[in-house]
């Protein structure tokens with residue numbers, strides 16, 4: 001599983017918005033096949049970190065390497081081609097599409113039909129649709145969302161939408177999966193399901209996972225390592241046991257009344 | 259995690275699941291309907307045939323707008339400008355260069371598409387309201403161009419008389435004949451629009467509409483696909499413009515104007531944005547309502563003093579405006595959505611909900 005190859009290397013990135021310093025010299029080494037959790041109080045810069053990695057924000061300073069390649073200035077739409085997929089803190093599904101089409105839409109980088117091919121459809125585009133439908137159906141089975149396959153996602157309850165969003169990220173067949181609070185707003189049962197899915201993805205595909213989560217119990221259970229951010233700085237990093245007893249972490253969280 | 263199934267079985271079932279028409283009776287219905295349309299000149303009056311012909315052309319323009327506005331979410335009030343481009347190009351090819359109409363139509367469509375591309379360029383930098391303004395610019399610049407540029411070719415504000423299409427010696431010089439050109443083209447444009455919506459391109463369009471940030475992070479090149487949407491919308495407009503110009507046998511800078519652009523957008527709203535059915539139904543309903551304004555003019559002239567022509571001029575926008583208002587209040591998602599609900603309820607009969 002986890003080994004010593006650095007899969008994602010975030011080197012001292014800084015990011016500010018006007019007066020707010022969202023990130024200051026944040027560095028992360030994410031090893032191939034590990035689950036790294038990023039925790040920290042509200043506004044600590046967790047989402048900003050993911051946004052920089054996925055190319056949605058551009059770090060003011062610092063570099064980001066994925067599999068040894070510099071992706072700091074890669075155009076946003078090219079990040080997916082590297083095999084980096086993510087979910088969003090505030091679900092960002094294609095609300096007007098069905099579960100199935102949300103996942104099919106995420107096959108974009110793996111499909112090849114061009115404009116003319118799609119207009120003519122019969123032949124290649126049709127075969128391609130069927131081919132990729134297989135992949136998508138496997139994911140649907142895996143996430144146990146067969147019953148909402150054809151449902152328009154905008155109308156689904158929160159917990160299911162979170163699950164569909166995970167499915168959409170999986171449809172990219174990512175090597176690195178970035179999950180921004182995949183369990184917020186869920187009840188206990190839904191959280192346990194989600195935790196099980198994350199562990200299964202990790203186990204079956206050996207996907208490297210970076211996970212932001214507020215639920216400490218869950219984080220301690222599923223993460224290999226934890227990085228702690230506070231006010232845009234990394235204040236601690238280590239195994240769950242090390243983090244549990246780290247005075248700086250306790251301080252940061254007590255300050256926020258956790 | 260390969261699926262261990264007999265070869266072919268899954269292929270069959272997914273292909274079946276994705277098929278548009280699954281039952282034989284649906285094919286029969288469709289063919290009967292098309293046969294009814296194609297034989298229309300045999301049993302319907304000239305004015306009905308003429309109306310159907312006009313509706314067919316409007317549908318094509320709305321289908322294009324639907325790709326851009328309905329699927330990709332880029333609101334355009336410049337569709338009529340691209341019809342102007344298509345109409346002029348087609349007229350010049352047929353009149354001046356002696357091209358046969360079946361060759362001029364697709365080239366005019368491509369030409370309009372390229373013009374559409376140019377006006378789609380601002381989508382690199384701006385979106386939403388500002389992009390809509392860029393499409394409005396097309397609505398001013400293109401007609402201005404036809405009035406001012408190359409007067410010896412484009413003939414200024416007077417515009418051009420456009421030749422009647424001649425194919426294999428047949429002159430398509432009256433609605434009863436022209437309708438065959440319109441219907442045949444319409445079938446092709448409908449099939450293509452449907453194909454786009456069910457393949458990679460259509461899903462990329464909708465992804466941009468529903469969540470452009472997520473779409474980009476999932477690998478959709480926003481600029482590229484927005485440009486493709488602008489291109490395709492203008493290609494459809496070019497087809498419609500060419501058909502209309504050769505039908506009217508005349509084109510000038512005002513033949514397709516801002517009001518038409520707004521009408522086309524209204525048709526899409528009435529039918530339902532982002533559905534292939536909506537583009538068709540919306541154009542039909544709005545054209546009928548406008549026709550209703552014409553037909554009811556004599557009745558209103560009895561009530562209010564006015565000339566019949568003046569009354570028609572007054573009633574058309576009024577009828578259209580009221581229809582649009584009513585739809586926005588009572589059926590904002592359009593008729594196609596209502597049809598979906600009805601179908602869903604029908605499948606569950608006799609147990610509703």
Ligand SMILES: Nc1ncnc2c1ncn2[C@@H]1O[C@H](COP(=O)(O)OP(=O)(O)OP(=O)(O)O)[C@@H](O)[C@H]1O
Pocket residue numbers: 017020021022040041042043044045046047048049089
């Ligand atoms: N687009 C933006 N514009 C302005 N400020 C921003 C933007 N994005 C983030 N920030 C600021 O950067 C800081 C870090 O925000 P970020 O969303 O990364 O926090 P977070 O750790 O994800 O918090 P939470 O747990 O609430 O999700 C905050 O002060 C936030 O207000």
Ligand SMILES: [Mg+2]
Pocket residue numbers: 046047048089
């Ligand atoms: Mg956050």
